[in-house]
Amino acid sequence: xxxxxxxxxxxxxxxxxxxxxxxxxxxxxxxxxxxxxxxxxxxxxxxxxxxxxxxxxxxxxxxxxxxxxxxxxxxxxxxxxxxxxxxxxxxxxxxxxxxxxxxxxxxxxxxxxxxxxxxxxxxxxxxxxxxxxxxxxxxxxxxxxxxxxxxxxxxxxxxxxxxxxxxxxxxxxxxxxxxxxxxxxxxxxxxxxxxxxxxxxxxxxxxxxxxxxxxxxxxxxxxxxxxxxxxxxxxxxxxxxxxxxxxxxxxxxxxxxxxxxxxxxxxxxxxxxxxxxxxxxxxxxxxxxxxxxxxxxxxxxxxxxxxxxxxxxxxxxxxxxxxxxxxxxxxxxxxxxxxxxxxxxxxxxxxxxxxxxxxxxxxxxxxx
Amino acid sequence: xxxxxxxxxxxxxxxxxxxxxxxxxxxxxxxxxxxxxxxxxxxxxxxxxxxxxxxxxxxxxxxxxxxxxxxxxxxxxxxxxxxxxxxxxxxxxxxxxxxxxxxxxxxxxxxxxxxxxxxxxxxxxxxxxxxxxxxxxxxxxxxxxxxxxxxxxxxxxxxxxxxxxxxxxxxxxxxxxxxxxxxxxxxxxxxxxxxxxxxxxxxxxxxxxxxxxxxxxxxxxxxxxxxxxxxxxxxxxxxxxxxxxxxxxxxxxxxxxxxxxxxxxxxxxxxxxxxxxxxxxxxxxxxxxxxxxxxxxxxxxxxxxxxxxxxxxxxxxxxxxxxxxxxxxxxxxxxxxxxxxxxxxxxxxxxxxxxxxxxxxxxxxxxxxxxxxxxxxxxxxxxxxxxxxxxxxxxxxxxxxxxxxxxxxxxxxxxxxxxxxxxxxxxxxxxxxxxxxxxxxxxxxxxxxxxxxxxxxxxxxxxxxxxxxxxxxxxxxxx
Numbered sequence: 001x002x003x004x005x006x007x008x009x010x011x012x013x014x015x016x017x018x019x020x021x022x023x024x025x026x027x028x029x030x031x032x033x034x035x036x037x038x039x040x041x042x043x044x045x046x047x048x049x050x051x052x053x054x055x056x057x058x059x060x061x062x063x064x065x066x067x068x069x070x071x072x073x074x075x076x077x078x079x080x081x082x083x084x085x086x087x088x089x090x091x092x093x094x095x096x097x098x099x100x101x102x103x104x105x106x107x108x109x110x111x112x113x114x115x116x117x118x119x120x121x122x123x124x125x126x127x128x129x130x131x132x133x134x135x136x137x138x139x140x141x142x143x144x145x146x147x148x149x150x151x152x153x154x155x156x157x158x159x160x161x162x163x164x165x166x167x168x169x170x171x172x173x174x175x176x177x178x179x180x181x182x183x184x185x186x187x188x189x190x191x192x193x194x195x196x197x198x199x200x201x202x203x204x205x206x207x208x209x210x211x212x213x214x215x216x217x218x219x220x221x222x223x224x225x226x227x228x229x230x231x232x233x234x235x236x237x238x239x240x241x242x243x244x245x246x247x248x249x250x251x252x253x254x255x256x257x258x259x260x261x262x263x264x265x266x267x268x269x270x271x272x273x274x275x276x277x278x279x280x281x282x283x284x285x286x287x288x289x290x291x292x293x294x295x296x297x298x299x300x301x302x303x304x305x306x307x308x309x310x311x312x313x314x315x316x317x318x319x320x321x322x323x324x325x326x327x328x329x330x331x332x333x334x335x336x337x338x339x340x341x342x343x344x345x346x347x348x349x350x351x352x353x354x355x356x357x358x359x360x361x362x363x364x365x366x367x368x
Numbered sequence: 369x370x371x372x373x374x375x376x377x378x379x380x381x382x383x384x385x386x387x388x389x390x391x392x393x394x395x396x397x398x399x400x401x402x403x404x405x406x407x408x409x410x411x412x413x414x415x416x417x418x419x420x421x422x423x424x425x426x427x428x429x430x431x432x433x434x435x436x437x438x439x440x441x442x443x444x445x446x447x448x449x450x451x452x453x454x455x456x457x458x459x460x461x462x463x464x465x466x467x468x469x470x471x472x473x474x475x476x477x478x479x480x481x482x483x484x485x486x487x488x489x490x491x492x493x494x495x496x497x498x499x500x501x502x503x504x505x506x507x508x509x510x511x512x513x514x515x516x517x518x519x520x521x522x523x524x525x526x527x528x529x530x531x532x533x534x535x536x537x538x539x540x541x542x543x544x545x546x547x548x549x550x551x552x553x554x555x556x557x558x559x560x561x562x563x564x565x566x567x568x569x570x571x572x573x574x575x576x577x578x579x580x581x582x583x584x585x586x587x588x589x590x591x592x593x594x595x596x597x598x599x600x601x602x603x604x605x606x607x608x609x610x611x612x613x614x615x616x617x618x619x620x621x622x623x624x625x626x627x628x629x630x631x632x633x634x635x636x637x638x639x640x641x642x643x644x645x646x647x648x649x650x651x652x653x654x655x656x657x658x659x660x661x662x663x664x665x666x667x668x669x670x671x672x673x674x675x676x677x678x679x680x681x682x683x684x685x686x687x688x689x690x691x692x693x694x695x696x697x698x699x700x701x702x703x704x705x706x707x708x709x710x711x712x713x714x715x716x717x718x719x720x721x722x723x724x725x726x727x728x729x730x731x732x733x734x735x736x737x738x739x740x741x742x743x744x745x746x747x748x749x750x751x752x753x754x755x756x757x758x759x760x761x762x763x764x765x766x767x768x769x770x771x772x773x774x775x776x777x778x779x780x781x782x783x784x785x786x787x788x789x790x791x792x793x794x795x796x797x798x799x800x801x802x803x804x805x806x807x808x809x810x811x812x813x814x815x816x817x818x819x820x821x822x823x824x825x826x827x828x829x830x831x832x833x834x835x836x837x838x839x840x841x842x843x844x845x846x847x
Contacts, residue, residue, distance in 0.1 A: 080541060080542070080545075081541045083541075083542070084541075084542075126413060128462075129411045129412050129413040129588075130412075130413045130415060131412070131415070131430065131459065131462050131463055134463060134464055136462070151461065151465045151466075152466075152468045152470065152596040152597070153404055153595065153596055153597035153600075154404030154405065154408065154595050154596075154597050154598075155404070155405075155408025155410065155593075155595050156408075156410075159411060224552060224590075226409075226475070226477060226552070226554075226590075226592065228407075228473075228475050228557075228592065236406060236407060238407040238408070238409045238475075238592045239409065240409035240410075240411055240590055240592075241411075245481075245537070245547045245549075247537075247539050247545070247546065247547055248537070248547075250539075250541065251539060251540040251541060254540065254541055255540070342487060345487040345488070349451055349488070349572060349574055349578045349579070349581055349582075349583065349584055350439055350442060350443075350449075350451040350454050350572075350574065350584070351439075351442045351443055351449050351450060351451050351454070352443070352448075352450070352451075353487060353488075355487065
């Protein structure tokens with residue numbers, strides 16, 4: 001029974017793998033609709049997981065809710081960061097989560113991979129601190145002190161390290177599997193075809209951007225210290241890592257998105273290189289893309305682009321949500337909206353608010 | 369009467385110094401390679417439990433309680449959860465681990481995560497002071513295994529009120545959005561870790577209190593304890609050092625006792641220093657540093673040839689009193705400024721003296737300078753090491769591999785070892801020697817000089833250097 005379903009899954013996996021490699025993030029979308037910590041306790045409903053990802057799910061079932069939360073965190077932050085842009089990180093019901101548009105190696109795709117990878121790091125390190133994961137810090141303790149690595153001897157506090165390890169193991173898996181598979185299988189002719197080359201370039205781009213996401217979390221960590229010597233002197237000082245707020249990670253990655261570097265795949269060296277200034281090394285902290293972004297203005301059903309029609313814009317803004325920019329010069333409708341809002345709320349720190357209602361009248365601009 | 373330092377041949381002295389260096393290195397290596405870091409901090413995020421309305425004050429365990437994932441879930445919960453039903457629960461250590469009595473102490477702090485919500489602002493008081501957070505905390509313990517296993521038992525309960533200092537960080541993508549960065553609030557400390565597991569329940573009263581703290585999303589909790597491995601290494605070092613130091617002290621005491629005169633103040637001070645150091649192997653360090661400084665003052669004074677009365681603790685009461693305030697750097701400054709140059713000045717005058725007197729002063733100066741250099745070296749190293757350790761700890765380390773030496777542990781054991789080696793080498797080197805000084809030409813004269821130098825009357829402290837030199841030259845002229 002188990003073996004059969006496993007076989008089925010592997011089959012399904014290999015079918016999906018070709019079309020969209022980002023679909024482990026589907027775990028995050030399904031978590032958006034159902035209540036978190038819902039029923040999905042195995043990976044057998046998730047389309048498009050690679051075989052290595054399936055193995056992670058099988059060996060560490062208690063990791064699944066955390067991976068879902070991580071993907072969810074990444075997607076939610078992506079939508080928050082892009083809420084005012086022409087492409088607003090909208091998700092579709094397809095297994096590729098964002099639609100075919102994610103298969104274009106654009107800077108948007110680069111951002112999505114980075115933020116999802118960062119989301120997993122964040123979610124795993126959080127789950128460790130909450131106590132939801134059983135094998136967190138002590139497991140990834142460096143090898144040198146293995147003989148003494150016990151909790152009693154030296155303690156363990158590598159939550160973020162663990163998050164990074166899990167993210168590397170799970171998020172990078174499809175790219176690694178695909179790369180390994182594509183070489184021995186591909187014939188010489190195959191290897192030279194344009195699509196195969198583009199695919200390999202894309203794998204490298206994804207791996208790079210996943211790492212950028214992880215490094216963004218790591219670079220934003222800062223240590224918090226406390227002294228506890230005799231009468232408050234600092235003879236003994238203990239420090240621990242403070243994990244950044246995920247908004248902060250999103251902000252940093254969004255800035256990297258703006259400064260993303262265009263790269264090309266160098267088939268001889270099997271590496272990606274800058275398109276311009278080829279000699280310059282690609283920084284480990286900058287996002288990369290291999291294709292120009294598609295036009296996000298008009299709807300494109302094939303790519304899953306919704307277009308900006310109907311989007312709310314801001315008439316007076318100077319940013320990208322300004323109506324002329326967002327609507328791609330297509331004009332906008334203005335309607336007067338009368339709304340009832342909560343106001344003058346009484347503050348209770350949790351659970352219930354007692355508010356008055358205040359009417360509000362304002363102009364709502366939407367793209368034509 | 370000469371001390372061993374003066375009678376020792378250069379070769380033996382070098383061998384002795386090498387031995388000391390070897391011992392010191394051992395201390396550093398034990399700390400850096402065997403011991404783990406001195407302390408560990410473990411981060412927790414509180415689980416959110418919903419208390420049963422009929423048992424509002426019960427101790428809640430995150431594993432068995434009615435858990436919700438977030439405060440947001442409480443808002444949409446059909447059960448109409450009230451704020452006073454929300455209990456933040458933290459169980460330490462994490463699941464599958466157990467506290468150990470080797471941990472010595474536990475210190476904790478909490479930090480709040482606040483979400484930005486236009487309806488619930490974090491508001492400062494009218495005078496600009498931070499709002500106060502009031503919470504009721506309960507600490508409970510249990511033992512999992514063994515004959516004395518039991519369920520959670522309450523240890524303390526306390527209602528606390530603390531200022532909540534937070535700063536708003538605006539999101540770059542949306543100027544209306546952001547989050548709060550709050551400061552850590554010291555929570556509690558436990559002086560001994562007797563039980564296997566501990567549980568903290570935090571309740572935040574609502575309505576009258578906590579109405580300015582904004583919207584809480586999480587309570588972060590950090591638990592700090594001394595590492596068991598560090599405690600074991602530390603105790604082992606002390607166990608090894610203590611009997612050795614006691615043996616050296618006994619040897620010193622017997623040496624002094626064998627003399628046909630009363631023991632000198634310097635010898636008494638040296639003995640006291642040894643006793644205190646031996647005690648430091650058991651007790652705290654404060655006493656040690658106080659005694660060490662007193663010894664320095666006495667030592668400097670006894671070698672200062674410009675004091676009218678010596679060999680009497682009363683003449684040092686000022687200095688010893690000042691040490692009560694304990695200012696190490698001032699003392700070093702004082703030593704090098706006043707004494708060192710004074711002695712240097714005297715050295716220039718030495719060739720003009722008689723041979724016997726020359727020997728006498730050379731011995732004194734040699735003894736003094738030797739100690740001073742070693743002392744300044746040790747004190748300097750201590751300061752440097754503390755600076756290194758605090759810089760070292762404050763950095764978040766990246767990279768594939770961390771350094772393979774536990775620097776802060778090495779500094780702890782190294783400094784401990786250094787002062788032990790320092791004191792006991794002093795005790796050995798400055799113990800009265802039965803042999804005559806190597807360069808001496810007659811023990812009779814030596815003894816006579818000893819007597820004279822001890823009883824010689826000099827100008828009182830506070831005189832200028834010129835007068836000392838004057839006195840000095842006057843004396844050599846008389847000779």
